[in-house]
Amino acid sequence: MSSPLNPPSYSDIADAAERLAGHAVRTPLLRNDVLDERTGARVFVKAECLQRTGSFKxxxxxxxxxxxxxxxxxxxxxxxxxxxxxxxxxxxxxxxxxxxxxxxxxxxxxxxxxxxxxxxxxxxxxxxxxxxxxxxxxxxxxxxxxxxVPPYEDPFIIAGQGTAALEASEQMAEAGAVPDVVICPAGGGGLIAGTGLAMLHHHPAARVWAAEPVGFDDFRRSLASGRREINERLTGSVCDAIITPTPGELTWSINSGQLAGGAAVSDDEALAAVAFAWRHLKIVVEPGGAVALAAVLTGRVETRGKTVCVIASGGNVDRAMFARALESL
Incomplete structure (x- = not known):
């Protein structure tokens, strides 16, 4: 990468994986019978909430x-x-x-x-x-x-985040599965940019979807309009981890060409996904990290009959917020 403004490539993600070996956790790819039954799909959940410091970051x-x-x-x-x-x-x-x-x-x-x-x-x-x-x-x-060290507008950051999806692709191959649909939380767009680069390299027919909170669905709206849209608000969602004003310039240059679309979920739907993950997957996920799972559970992204990879991106949730989520059970 000759310039910090140049987007990373798949080879940069592979290089990042070598650099992270022995430092990052190879997080599990989870399956659950209840999840498959409820969605009518074969769903794999990449549990980045179990990553070092509690998220893919x-x-x-x-x-x-x-x-x-x-x-x-x-x-x-x-x-x-x-x-x-x-x-x-x-x-x-x-x-x-x-x-x-x-x-x-x-x-x-x-x-x-x-x-x-x-x-x-x-x-x-x-x-x-x-x-x-x-x-x-x-x-x-x-x-x-x-x-x-910005949160997403940096090629080394994007390449590092992409190693989560590279691992998920490898783990799905070990299970004999090929993803039809990949759903990933989107804030500034670093994780989903790296996810798309990694997944589409190995599975070019896969469709990669962004999941966001209602009212902060700038990627969904940007994909529809063809230009970077700005959210009207900067606060006001339980999904604090993925509230950003607009897609990053660098991340948009990548995501605009590789995403199939975006799905927006409500706070209540995100909290219900947190509760589902606790009850059935036995993991703690924060609301912003659960929006991709929420998009599957609510049918915001059509997955019936498909093989699906969901990124559960983080698990740093306060006790009060987690208790609020469990009240939905």
Missing amino acids: FRGAFNRISRMNADEKTRGVMAYSSGNHAQGVAAAARINGTTAKILMPADAPRSKVEGVKFWGGEVVEYDRGTQNREEMGRAIAEAEGRVL
Whole structure:
């Protein structure tokens, strides 16, 4: 990759997988009879909620930070995140011998803030409704000489996230399965960009769908219009992990050409998927990480009679939110 603005390729994902070996968890690909019966499909769930730091974000953060030189590590990294990227960056920074300062929204789940602090990250709060985290992050990085590690607008980040789907493809092959449909949560678009690159390399006939919260379905609307759409609101969903203003410029350049469409699910549907995952898959998934599962359970994406891969992207949920989800049972 000659420029940070160049989109990654499949070979970059394969390279990231080698770099992550021994550091990232090869998370399980789960099956469940109740899920198959309810959907009429053969569904495989990639449990990235069991990844190091509780989400796929560790993959991209480690792939990016592990490539820093000695001088850059001395200066440290700067990031902005609602919580999962924050934890991934904090962990990757510590493992690679550098420091991390991270902008997090004041309403971020306490579990995510505590996760960042566990790894030694310094948290700076901002108001996601009135302040621009990108501008604030760049200003701090420039003032302190830190290396900016964005949540999705970076080819090394995207390539690292794509290793989750590369693993899922390998695991499905081990089970003798070929995916017809792949459904992935979409915020800024880094995970789904890497997912599409990895899956379509091995399974070019597969259809990759974005799953998002209602009211924050900028990818769904962008795919329909052919241009990057902007969400009207910046807050107001239980799916805090995937609330972003608009698809990233770099991620849109990839996703606009490889996604079949988008599906929007309500907060109640996301919470019901959290409860389903706990009851039947025996995993803890946060609402934003459960939207792809919700899209299958609600039929927002047609999957009957098909082989489906669902990405459960994160499990960092506060106790009160998890209790609220279980009330739907």
